[in-house]
Amino acid sequence: MKTLFVSLLIFNLLSLTLSKELCNSHDKKVLLQIRKHFGDPYFLASWLSDTDCCTTWNQVKCDRTTNRIVSLRLFSGNLSGEIPAEVGDLPYLTTLEFHKLTNITGSIPTSISKLTHLISLTLSRLNLTGSVPDSFSELKNLRVLDLSFNSLSGSIPSSLALMPEIDILSLDRNKLTGPIPDSFGNFVGRVPGISLSHNQLSGKIPASLDNRDFRLIDFSRNRLEGDASMFFGPNKTTGSVDLSRNLLEFNFSKLVFPSTLTYLDVNHNKIFGSIPTQMTQLTFLSLNVSYNRLCGQIPQGGKLQSLDYTAYFHNRCLCGTPLESCK
Numbered sequence: 001m002k003t004l005f006v007s008l009l010i011f012n013l014l015s016l017t018l019s020k021e022l023c024n025s026h027d028k029k030v031l032l033q034i035r036k037h038f039g040d041p042y043f044l045a046s047w048l049s050d051t052d053c054c055t056t057w058n059q060v061k062c063d064r065t066t067n068r069i070v071s072l073r074l075f076s077g078n079l080s081g082e083i084p085a086e087v088g089d090l091p092y093l094t095t096l097e098f099h100k101l102t103n104i105t106g107s108i109p110t111s112i113s114k115l116t117h118l119i120s121l122t123l124s125r126l127n128l129t130g131s132v133p134d135s136f137s138e139l140k141n142l143r144v145l146d147l148s149f150n151s152l153s154g155s156i157p158s159s160l161a162l163m164p165e166i167d168i169l170s171l172d173r174n175k176l177t178g179p180i181p182d183s184f185g186n187f188v189g190r191v192p193g194i195s196l197s198h199n200q201l202s203g204k205i206p207a208s209l210d211n212r213d214f215r216l217i218d219f220s221r222n223r224l225e226g227d228a229s230m231f232f233g234p235n236k237t238t239g240s241v242d243l244s245r246n247l248l249e250f251n252f253s254k255l256v257f258p259s260t261l262t263y264l265d266v267n268h269n270k271i272f273g274s275i276p277t278q279m280t281q282l283t284f285l286s287l288n289v290s291y292n293r294l295c296g297q298i299p300q301g302g303k304l305q306s307l308d309y310t311a312y313f314h315n316r317c318l319c320g321t322p323l324e325s326c327k
Helices: 002-019 025-037 085-089 110-114 134-138 158-162 207-211 277-281
Strands: 060-062 069-075 095-099 104-106 120-124 144-146 168-170 175-178 193-195 200-204 216-218 223-226 240-242 263-265 286-288 293-297 317-319
Touching (some): 134 158
Parallel strands (some): 095 120, 144 168, 200 223, 216 240
């Protein structure tokens, strides 16, 4: 009898343990509201009210200690409609991702700015319109902000430079207009890699960007004018610069390139001068100076002759291997 009693006690304790739901009731309620907002789609079929969101639901993760929802990642599924404002009611989220959901439309809900624990925010390859929220500057722990491949318009908020932990800032392939904010030369913390390509940005690149050492810059396919020499210099640690297909016009001869530079694309601009001999000392993975106004002989040495001729063609009077010999 004693053995039977102990066995029943253990069984009952195990049953109680197994039946105890880990998922926070508030978080579960919010997630069910999000599912309802999208019309209870098959993509969220695992989100059942009588199951534990921490153990059986897909697309979400709970913190192992607190059991609060810390990750919501919705990607490559069949969802339609706007991003629900309720996502801002999951206060412990560190990762929020809506990716590759082309039927997601509307503007970015400002409620996301309440998620002060966010480390990574990805809203990419959707069909979002409207502006980039100025209130994102309140996300003081954010390291990754990816809003690429949407139809966002308006200007870039200067307040984005107030995010002290930002490490990757991707606003590429939108319809953003206006200048690059002068504040981007004064990030308050980390110096992020910045991608603003395939927009409609105009004006001059702010001289203030010389204040910071950017490891990655992609400003390609915009309408930027003037000088871009602020990204180069012997004391910089820049690794990748893409300024192609703009209206930039500056003297290439006067640039001093950092030894860390491995990727440089400035094709389709109005850049003049010659190729500095110092470029023979660099180990390029990719170089493209085509469709500019460069002249003179391509310096002999390093990787410069091993590149395809398309890296140099369509300049005013550039010559030497791999182009035609200089006369």
